[in-house]
Amino acid sequence: MDVAEIETGSDLITLIEKGQTSIFTRFYTSYFQKLLLASDKYLKDVYAAEELVQDVFLKIWENPYQLVEVKSLKSYLYRAVINASINHLNRQKNIEQHHLKLASTLTxxxxxxxxxxxxxxxxxxxxxxxxxxxxxxxxxxxxxxxxxxxxxxxxxxxxxxxxxxxxxxxxxxxxxxxxxxxxxxxxxxxxxxxxxxxxx
Structure with missing residues (x-):
C-alpha cells in the first residue's frame, strides 16, 4: 500500500494490522509538518505542538480501531490535533488561574x-x-x-x-x-x- 492510498480509517487499520511500520512512518512524515503548523497556530509553542502531534499519532498506532468509521483521515487528523491543542490551552488556563488564586493567599x-x-x-x-x-x-x-x-x-x-x-x-x-x-x-x-x- 502506498501512502497516497491511505485515505480512510479502514486503510490505516489494515496497514497497522499488517505491521507495516515503514509505510506508517512515511504516512506520519507526510502529515507531521502540516499538523505541527496547525497546532502551533493555537499553542504558539513549537515544542509543545510537536509533542501533541506525536501523541495523536501514538494513540492511533496503539488503538487504530478508533478510526473504523473515519471516512477522511486528513479531516480526522486536523480535528484531533486542533481539539487536543484547545484542550491543552484550557488545561494551562485552569492551572494558571489556580496558581494565581494560590498566589493571592501568600501573605x-x-x-x-x-x-x-x-x-x-x-x-x-x-x-x-x-x-x-x-x-x-x-x-x-x-x-x-x-x-x-x-x-x-x-x-x-x-x-x-x-x-x-x-x-x-x-x-x-x-x-x-x-x-x-x-x-x-x-x-x-x-x-x-x-x-x-x-x-x-
Missing part, C-alpha cells in the same frame, strides 16, 4: 510561618541522620517508606519486638533533642505538632 504572615515550619522539618531530618545506624534505618523505613513493623522485621530479618524497640528509642531521642533545644523559639516549638507523623 507575609503565611510565608513566615511556612519558612519556620520548613526550618523545623529540616532540623528534624538532620537529627534523624544522627541516630544510630540500625535505629535510623528502621525509623526511616517506618516513617518515610510507610512500612509496618512486620514488613520491616521481614525485610531486615529481625523480630517485630526489635523493630518496636528501635522505633521507641528513636522517638525518645528525637523528642528529647527538640524539646530541650534552647535555640528553638516558642513558635518554632509549636510547629513540632505539625510533624507528629515523625515524633508520635
Amino acid at each position: 507575609d504572615e503565611y510565608l513566615t510561618e511556612l519558612d519556620e515550619e520548613n526550618e523545623i522539618i529540616v532540623l528534624l531530618r538532620i537529627e534523624i541522620e544522627k541516630l544510630p545506624a540500625q535505629c535510623k534505618k528502621i525509623f526511616k523505613l517506618n516513617r518515610f517508606e510507610n512500612l509496618k513493623y512486620k514488613e520491616i522485621a521481614q525485610q531486615l530479618n529481625i523480630s517485630e519486638k526489635t523493630v518496636e524497640n528501635h522505633i521507641g528509642n528513636a522517638l525518645k531521642i528525637l523528642r528529647e533533642r527538640f524539646l530541650k533545644d534552647s535555640h528553638l523559639n516558642k513558635r518554632a516549638k509549636s510547629y513540632l505538632m505539625l510533624i507528629n507523623t515523625f515524633l508520635y
Whole structure:
C-alpha cells in the first residue's frame, strides 16, 4: 500500500494490522509538518505542538480501531490535533488561574510561618541522620517508606519486638533533642505538632 492510498480509517487499520511500520512512518512524515503548523497556530509553542502531534499519532498506532468509521483521515487528523491543542490551552488556563488564586493567599504572615515550619522539618531530618545506624534505618523505613513493623522485621530479618524497640528509642531521642533545644523559639516549638507523623 502506498501512502497516497491511505485515505480512510479502514486503510490505516489494515496497514497497522499488517505491521507495516515503514509505510506508517512515511504516512506520519507526510502529515507531521502540516499538523505541527496547525497546532502551533493555537499553542504558539513549537515544542509543545510537536509533542501533541506525536501523541495523536501514538494513540492511533496503539488503538487504530478508533478510526473504523473515519471516512477522511486528513479531516480526522486536523480535528484531533486542533481539539487536543484547545484542550491543552484550557488545561494551562485552569492551572494558571489556580496558581494565581494560590498566589493571592501568600501573605507575609503565611510565608513566615511556612519558612519556620520548613526550618523545623529540616532540623528534624538532620537529627534523624544522627541516630544510630540500625535505629535510623528502621525509623526511616517506618516513617518515610510507610512500612509496618512486620514488613520491616521481614525485610531486615529481625523480630517485630526489635523493630518496636528501635522505633521507641528513636522517638525518645528525637523528642528529647527538640524539646530541650534552647535555640528553638516558642513558635518554632509549636510547629513540632505539625510533624507528629515523625515524633508520635
